[in-house]
Amino acid sequence: MKFNVNQQDFQQALNYCQGVIEKRSTLPILSNILMEANNSKLTITATDLDLIFIHQLSNVEIIEEGKTTTTSSIVYDIVRKFSSGKKINLSLTDVSKLQVESDKSIFNLNCINATEFPLTEENFNENEFSIKSKQLLKLLNKCKFSVSNDETRHYLSGIYFHQTEVEDKNYLTAAATDSHRMSISKIRLEKKIDFEPIILPKKTIFQLCSLLDNYDGEVKISNLKSKIKFELNNSILISKLIDGKFPNYIQVIPKNNQKKLEIDLQAFLNSVDRVASVSLDKKDGVKFNLSKDTLNLSVNNTNSGDGKETLSVKFDHELEISFNSRYLIDVASQLDGKNVEILFNDTGSPALIKDPGDFDSIFVVMPMKG
Secondary structure, eight states: OEEEEEHHHHHHHHHHHHHHSOSSOSSGGGGEEEEEEETTEEEEEEEOSSEEEEEEEOSEEEEEOEEEEEEHHHHHHHHHHSOTTOEEEEEEEETTEEEEEETTEEEEEEEEOGGGSOOOOOOOTTSEEEEEHHHHHHHHHHHGGGOOOOTTOGGGSEEEEEEEEETTEEEEEEEEEOSSEEEEEEEEESSOOOOOOEEEEHHHHHHHHHHHHTOOSEEEEEEETTEEEEEOSSEEEEEEOOOSOOOOGGGGSOSOOOEEEEEEHHHHHHHHHHHGGGOTTSOSEEEEEEETTEEEEEEEETTTEEEEEEEEOBOOSOEEEEEEHHHHHHHHTTOOSSEEEEEEOOTTSOEEEEETTEEEEEEEEOOOOO
16 A cells, blocks of 8 residues: 555544544554545544544545555644645555655554454435535534533433424424533424434534534435434544433423513623633522613622622513523523523523524523522
């Protein structure tokens, strides 16, 4: 095997692989990436057995076809330290040595034979549909911060994707909750699709986000019992799904929150962020003291002090309620509109947050006690 590749293209592909490969893998082969040079393309594969990432580079000069595997983190570290945009020459000097050369640098890296790399071929072409990359990214971004970190309730440690129908319109809807907060977002589908509800794991979500950040185009999605496949222009991501039943999230959405607070989004975000500065671990609640058209925000921490701030808002009631500042910042950071609408019922009930710039997304945040 012998080929030349552009430094930037190679670095980006290797960078994606870092997100898939487990840092402390028990099997040495799982710390490696598989590189296959054939048909004037270089195919790079990384896996942790639950997630498979395949990336193709076509801007490659292949002198001799072949394949091998080498330690992902080492080759990435070397490649990113080479001069940007330079040509890198890679060649298999013998079965277990890969030579990596650029400018005046030569590295000889240890390899494990490609036959040991775990690969499963599966036929996904049953029920495929396409979606625009920016739409899929929107669903992931609006929901990912609400995914639970609680290992015991594994069915909450992902985003629930399912098809919904409202007034004869079809949507792909995403929902996530950690039982303190919830995100729901949907995008319109051109037609009804053949798609079983799934729970997408957290690691897959973040890997998919980093791919979609740099891609503008169609994403082909197909799922097969316990796996799902995402196809981008020159990348494929295949992931196992979370086995479990996602709770009925619809019944958690507050139905009778009549007290509506309207507030400038950026002012609100900055204000909450500032007053929360006195709380080192962000565990202290931000207290909302609401009266007519006025919001007083305060945080009190026994060890470090307190902070207060007043904002002009649109509000017609009186209410005191506290929230985890992190939850509010997470939601507010994902809103598109100029304002934010928060609907309350009473001190102990969850608040409903709406985005006038995106009617297809809603958020629910539980208040803090005390």
